[in-house]
Amino acid sequence: MNGLLTRASFTVFLTAALMGAGCSKKPADTKQPPHPEKESVLPRKNYDTARLFSGLALKTSVTCAQGTLTTLGAIQETNSYEADITLHVRWPSAATNSQSILAATPELGTLLPNLPRLLESSSLSPDFSGLLERKERSLRVNLAQLQKLPYRDSLFDCQTILDLKHPENGRRVLFVQAIMNVNTDGSDGDRNLAIDRLSATFQPQTNYRWPKSGNHPNPCLRETESRLALLNAELGSGSLTPENKASLSKELDYLKATAEELKRWDFLVGTADPFIVLPSFMVGKSSGQPSIGDYAVVIVHGKLYPAILGDMGPGSKIGEASLRLCRAIDPASGADRRPVSRPEVTYLIFPGTAEKPFATPDYAHWASRCRDLWKELGGTETSDWQEWTSLEKPWPTPTPIPSPSPTGSPTPETSPSSSTNPADSIPASPTSILPSPATNR
DSSP: OTTOOOEEEEEEEEEOOOOTTTOOOOOTTSOOOSSOOOOOOOOSSOOOHHHHTTTSOOOOOOOOOOOSSOHHHHHHOGGGSEEEEEEEEEOOOOOOSHHHHHHHOTTHHHHOTTHHHHHHTOEEOHHHHHHHHHHHHHHHHHTTSGGGSOOHHHHTOEEEEEEEEOTTTOOEEEEEEEEEEEEOOOOOSSSOOOOOOOSTTOOSOOSSEEEOOSSSOOTTHHHHHHHHHHHHHHHTTSOOOHHHHHHHHHHHHHHHHHHHHHHHEEEOOTTTSOEEEEEGGGSSSSTTOOOTTOEEEEEETTEEEEEEEEEEEOTTOOOEEEHHHHHHHOTTOBTTBOSEEEEEEEEEEOTTOOOSSOOSOOHHHHHHHHHHHHHHHTOOTTOEEOOOOOOOOOOOOOOOOOOOOOTTOOOOOOOGGGOOOGGGGSOSSOOOSSOOGGGOO
16 A cells, blocks of 8 residues: 555445344255354334444445245345445545645644754654554444444554654654544552543553562452352353353463462553553664653643553554543543543654663653654654653552450440441541543543
């Protein structure tokens, strides 16, 4: 693809023959293969076509022709009532010059005055065409399930991916312009942090991790172990079909591995740590690609946000950051609300800058390294930087349990206001690891 306009068009037939309540059936004398494939049939229900195809330019028409079969024959003929859907996509070209890049992020002209010079020796990253190829693959897989088609701004989420290199000091950077989706993943047993598990795709782990050192269990461990116990009981019931048993066994193996990781490692936390996410195929797969832990500078609306590359995501979308970073841009950001829907966010990822071994986030050190790398790239020293502070809270002190009174000693009467019952000293509403509903829009 490499910047050239291409067009992906393909056809999927969704068939529903008129019979009874709207189901279809082939003639009884039709020979069937041993394991026939299921036809794509639209269920009998109301469809709001305008909402179903939100973001798509939808053209509709009805074509009728006279057939030779009687009504009884037409009922059993699947081709007598069908929908022919062809999805046309015209992929965009990558932005490779100052004019197109500044059209998305105008403030770069002031923040990075040597941008034209950097672009002279730049090259379009092969990851740009790789991203479009994976998007097309995803469209082909999901077209039969219309509700899974992405919105227009999610499909066209990337303006460019460039490999830049400073002509004098050799500093390399992966330059990405894209939208910003929200990532809420991650959990940590050693830091007392709120986590947000409201996202349907929440994972308790991130690829950036370090050995666990404290005694507090991971906040997601109990739920994982409860699910493990439930699956073991279900698998031992003896009432499962072979298909269900295979599916539950696969989930069981995954949960066992997850539980072991939660016991061994601490992870970044989406609600608390500033990090970005790249598609997995763009991370550490070839020489020169970024790696987990590499430093990154995110530029939004003229402000610079220090971060690290903390996790990997699906290959068919780009432009993702932790909830902490997203809420610094738009406080209303949440699992279902992104802060920026246009590809105007600039992500500068500096390959080869990760510091190992990984450890508990040190925001001051991260900011210092990002500022140094920004200067090496030629960025202005008067830029407006986000200052990160820790959201960690001290662990609550356990309430001491009074010693029992000696045997035979009288027990003094107490008023309700001076009760010695240990239960009375426990807070009525213990701190939850989940944020309040009002903060998750």
